[in-house]
Amino acid sequence: MPARFDHIAIAAEDLETGAAAVEAALGVPLQQGGEHALMGTHNRLLSLGPGEYLEVITINPRAPAPDRPRWFDLDRFQGRPRPNTWIAACDDLTGALAAAPRRSGQPIDFERNGLRWRMAVPDDGQLPFDSAFPALIEWQGSASAADRLTDLGCRLEQVILTHPDPQALQAALAPVIDDPRITIEPGAAKAIRAVIRTPHGLRELA
Template sequence: MTIDPQLDHLVYAVPDLAAAVSAFAAATGVHPVAGGRHLGRGTRNVLVGFGGSAYLEIIGPDVELPADDDATVPFGVDTLTAPKLVTWAVHPPDIEAAARASAAAGADLGPIGPLSRRTPDGDLLEWRLASTVPAPLDGITPFLIDWGTTAHPATAPGLPALTLVELTATHPDPDAVPAVLRALDVHLPVGPGPAALTARLDTPRGPFVLT
């Protein structure tokens, strides 16, 4: 299948980042590289590229720098008991228009806000985000990101890469999800069933599935 060109990244949230990195590397033959810390929010991430301007984010608790007392931990990482492909992001050409369209179609992502993090090399990445917790429609519809003038993380030198072969979903209300996808002009095959995303990857050690 063709992966939507607006795909920015998949979010694989885990309760133990070190354990998840080891398991992913053992299963795929590719070792994710450090992305950075989300200071004050209690999380850090590692990345694997998909080629172009898309990547996989594996995000988990930052055991050394926990969240501020009044912070919302991204993607419910602090409540996870097992790894999960929780949602995905797209980079629309106009994030304000996309946020309005998503809300009108039934997936209100809340206000667009600025965020930033430092890479391990000290470079500052800045972006704008429309995302809320809990995610509307169980995270099956995407949240929105705009990197502005920041270099896209998928283009970072030395980022290991895998091939994203397919991204599909199921949802108990499969009619509601396509309405949002149409409003955002993005494509995702959705069938009936429990809320779930499934990513099929081609790796040096063969096919690998994230759910």
């Protein structure tokens, strides 16, 4: 069974700045998230409808540094808050990784506030295609983070991936996920843009 869009990660240098930027762009408040002890990160969340959400995720300055590179390439992140990674959910992480490019990561078990999941995390923190390829997640049990969020009427309309080799990225995505909202454009460098329908109209995070 192919993977499906799960959530998009907005990276920032600190959580308050990142959350404020997203709230200003979308015109809706984010909800409290939590901490990820294994990665030394924390987040804020926004529902994008059933089974989908947005997270602002940053290094947690109060947490001990992990003994490995953090996920989503956060150790090297700099600059303004922006979409940095997107995440696709699957029912069989091992099978999805078999179809994914090399360096898509090794499965690691996570738990937070009663939620359990397995995620493939690359050894160096950076996903294939300069992290334009999605991180793969398998939720354990009947609940995901999206199920705990208040629906404020926001919906994902499109994820636009820009990459210098769009044909290779398209070929890598084809056996893993089939979602018409995921589009690919050529460009000099990797970038991710998210178009979100809000109660105030269409808004873009880039």
